[in-house]
Amino acid sequence: MxxxxxxxxxxxxxxxxxxxxxxxxxxxxxxxxxxxxxxxxxxxxxxxxxxxxxxxxxxxxxxxxxxxxxxxxxxxxxxxxxxxxxxxxxxxxxxxxxxxxxxxxxxFLTRHKSIKTIGITGTNGKTTTVYMLKEILENSGKKVLVGGNAGGGFNGYCDVILEAENEDYDIILIEVCDMTLKYCNYCFDFDLVGLTNIGNDHMDIHRSIENYKNKILDFSKNKTIFLDKDLKYFSEFEEEISDLSNLLSYDEYLGDLKVFGKFNRLNAGLAASIATYLGVDDEVIFNTLNNFKAIEGRLKIFKLNDSEIFIGKTDNSDAVKSLLDEKYFYAAFVGTPRINEEHRFDILNTVVYSSPEVIVLFPGLDDTVDHGLYRLKSIGFDGRIEVANNLDEIIGFIAEYSHEDAIFIGGNGQEKIIEIQERLKALSDICD
CATH class of the missing domain: 3.40.50.720 (NAD(P)-binding Rossmann-like Domain)
Structure with a gap:
């Protein structure tokens, strides 16, 4: 063929x-x-x-x-x-x-459309939620096929279609990028959808939060959808969805978790709610989430000298705010976005609002450090500003601040952040 x-x-x-x-x-x-x-x-x-x-x-x-x-x-x-x-x-x-x-x-290949398919979409937390739900379902005895936006580190959409032709699966889990909603809606027959949140990202595509919200509303039509009970737009979904039995809510998960933060409790709450809806035993859900570990590139915590270092991809201002609202950081390391993604420089406004002593910029998706410096100057940040051009310089600054209580490393550039995570793990293992 x-x-x-x-x-x-x-x-x-x-x-x-x-x-x-x-x-x-x-x-x-x-x-x-x-x-x-x-x-x-x-x-x-x-x-x-x-x-x-x-x-x-x-x-x-x-x-x-x-x-x-x-x-x-x-x-x-x-x-x-x-x-x-x-x-x-x-x-x-x-x-x-x-x-x-x-x-x-x-x-041309349609076997994937006969398999129960779950889509996880939203601005932040999609990948973590997908992997939480995957582990729960697998621990309940299901064979699960996972895929999504190839740029997010998954097998891509085509991979899923091909793999479904080759093997028998009970469930397909798709991470649906907010920029591929219509594409995915055509390619897959979603039985249910989980929405993590609606936030400030990809505004170069959506143009406004209102437009993005309307795309989610359109995508969710004729599907069972799970929404955060405190979602700002919950009432609009109620108005648009003709059969309210298809609208289900979730809350923060209250059990023990190894991952940090309210945002991860919401991810776990979504995964647990979908699993319960699918009939998974409560004990399987509890044991799985209790043992779930942060996935590569997402938020992890390392200890080095006197400091806790919180590091993970947080590539938009809402993702950064959700972390900075929970803890004060002496130093914030921020990977820079692409030149055309002006909305992602809003991360720096959020960081400045949290009043760190030091901000360290490093090239993330692109070397737009000069644009980051201009943004920091324009919003009047009067703390210390440093630039780290490579991994060794980043590690040098981390070592310098490692006697402070906490350091944040995030922003854009997942590959760079994974690279830093790997070096930090090696350093923390040596120190232990």
């Missing part, structure tokens, strides 16, 4: 690899030519006889894969058995044509 993968972002590259691993022939294409193909290096495409360059396009070719950069061969796309589109292309004419032709991969 042959598939076209259109759009070679993170999702498209993961889809390309998954299709090849499943013995498909693949035509992969992107209109950009400056695509980083590092993730596909193991496919050994770059030999002289498979590398073609024209004035505006680049073609890489092997026995079972052709990649066009700078050019979409529409005839080749139309000739494929199935088409996998990047979620970012879902509003385009190409997407409409693929859907109308019935060639989208979620229409």
């Amino acid at each position: 042959r598939a076209a993968v259109v759009g070679l972002g993170v999702e498209g590259k993961k889809a390309t690899k998954s299709l090849l691993d499943n013995n498909w022939h693949v035509y992969a294409t992107d209109l950009k030519t400056d695509i980083d193909l590092g993730d596909l290096e193991d496919l050994k495409l770059l030999s002289d006889n498979t590398f073609f360059i024209s004035e505006k396009a680049i073609t890489l070719s092997s026995e079972n894969l052709i990649i066009d950069l700078g050019y979409n061969d529409m005839d080749t796309i139309a000739s494929c058995d199935a088409v996998m589109l990047s979620p970012s292309l879902w509003k385009t004419e190409l997407a409409r044509n693929v859907v109308s032709s019935g060639n989208h991969i979620s229409d």
Whole structure:
């Protein structure tokens, strides 16, 4: 069988690899030519006889894969058995044509649509909630398939569709990114949805919280949905949902947890509520959550000298506020966002409001430290400001402040934060 993968972002590259691993022939294409193909290096495409360059396009070719950069061969796309589109292309004419032709991969492969499917969406806490629920369900004897936005560290949407064809699963758990709501709504048949929260992120896409809230409302139609009982927009969901038996609420989990914070108690509350709805025994839920450990990249706490170091991806102002509301930090280390994500610089406003003695900026998703410095100056922060350009400099500043009570490390750049976590674990193990 042959598939076209259109759009070679993170999702498209993961889809390309998954299709090849499943013995498909693949035509992969992107209109950009400056695509980083590092993730596909193991496919050994770059030999002289498979590398073609024209004035505006680049073609890489092997026995079972052709990649066009700078050019979409529409005839080749139309000739494929199935088409996998990047979620970012879902509003385009190409997407409409693929859907109308019935060639989208979620229409060509449909076994996943017969499996009970749960979507977890919202601004913050999605990944933690998914893994809490996954462990609960697996401990209750269920075989669970997990996936979501490939950029968030999951197997991507295409991976889920392919895997569901190969194995028998009881439940599919999908982390639904707030930017892929319509895409996911088309690809998967959700039996129920859990909403963690609605907050200030991806405003370059949504433009306003109101727009984002309305997208969630539209996504939740005709589905059973679990909402935080204190959600600001709860009454609007009540008004929009025709059958109120489909609207269920959850609260903070009150049992023992190894993970820190009210926000994680809400994540656990959502996971526990869905598990209870599915008939999982209370003891299984309690034991699972009692032993749940923070996942890679999310909030972890390390002890170094006299300090507790709280570190995890907190890539928007609401995520940062939820932590800073619970504890005072002497120093705050903040990874910077991409240049076009102005709303994510609001993290610095939130940090300044908590009055740390020191703010250390480091390149996160992009090296936009200068923009961060400008924001700190514009809002009048009068504490100490430092810049750490690499991991060694970050560790040096951590060591300097490690005799204070608490240090926060967060912001943008999950890979950087995981790297820091790994170094801190090694240091704390040595100190122990």
